[in-house]
Amino acid sequence: MSKRVSFITLGCAKNEVDTAHMTARLVQAGYEVLDWEDLSPEAIDGGEARLDAIIVNTCSFLREAIEESLDTIFDAAGLPSVADGRTKLVVTGCLPSRFGDDLESELSEAQAFIPCKDETAIVATLDQLFGIVRDSRTEDTTGSIARTSRLTTAPSAYVKISDGCDRFCSFCAIPFIRGRYHSFTYESIHEEVQQLVEQGVVEVVLIAQDTGIWGSDLEPKRTLASLLDSLASSFPGTWFRVLYIQPEHVSEELLATIASHENICNYLDIPFQHVDRSLLKSMNRQGSREEFLQLIDRIRTILPEVALRTTYIVGYPGETEEQFDALCDFVSETDFDYVGVFAFSPEDGTRAAELPDRVDEDTKQERLRTLRELADTVSSSQLKRFIGQTLDVLVLGWEEDGQLLGRSGFQAPDVDGVTYLDKGTPGQVLPVLIEDTLYYEMEGTCEG
């Protein structure tokens, strides 16, 4: 009988993609991979239908994420069948990548640890735990397997186009966790998209730590614009959306490519982090208020309808009241559709954690609240521009109360709002007349 395993996936969309890749390997090797959300209490509590292994795919980007990962591991370790050894506990992803051997010596509750760079070892690791010996001819040593295996039938999926980051922003531990930047090849990305489309996916969201430099390390060099152009042309019935483009990589070529394909979402996610030049320099980032204003102008000239998202950090060491006020003015002035705001978190091992002039916690939280409220006001009024317009909406499914929902090209999964509509079937793209908005949500009637 095949071994039954399930993933608990924490953190960002990139981790979801890693889980999908590990799931694909396990399924190909004969494991049964069950969706954690669909498990019966009996399976979780260790009854007859118990799991053979629980795999916690962790995040360690920020302190809160580390705490959540550890809590999840301890909760899993406390389940009866894990505690008595009938169900194995495996920890994968960013936590083992960041803490290595220290984690293994501290966490005796888990039987195995797999850092991000070794995710291809998932089958070998579980085989070893279960004493499974394979014929070496059937072992997967090449990585030439299905890249994706989905446990859900949602019409939208993330595809990772690269991993790692060479940027070393002073506040960020990702380069130490995920390693150096490396693009995935066009062929492998195309193959993954092909598989997803065959499985019914209608929206593909391209992600990475730094999407804008995709292809710069390939031979011959490629660009993100060329990748989008090729994918959009190869899969004309599929929506493509790209997230996390650093400001200096929003090229004319990229904007022209988005403008020239109806199936590339008119949406850009550009993390600014701040607008003060000296703080940005201290963050080891480029740009300034003036440069960002010029960039926004350039984008809106080529893509007048574009939806824009960004993120800011408040309370970075040395941030003065004046610098924070200038950031607020910029947010009021630039009318972004979506703004993520984070309070600075001093992460061990990063340069910013060692900086003097820390902003005290109360001030940090006050600035977080102030900017959050301002951004909500600006962005929710910005969304009203769609009232009276007919937008294509991808139908996603139903909420628990039976309300049908979908997403327009102007809304990214997980971080933005949704569009409520009156009829449709998941996976359909329908014209919807937008009649109302509420904060980040839109509501409309299907015209199809």
Ligand code: SF4
């Ligand atoms: S670009 Fe900066 S914030 Fe983003 S992953 Fe790389 S180092 Fe971290």
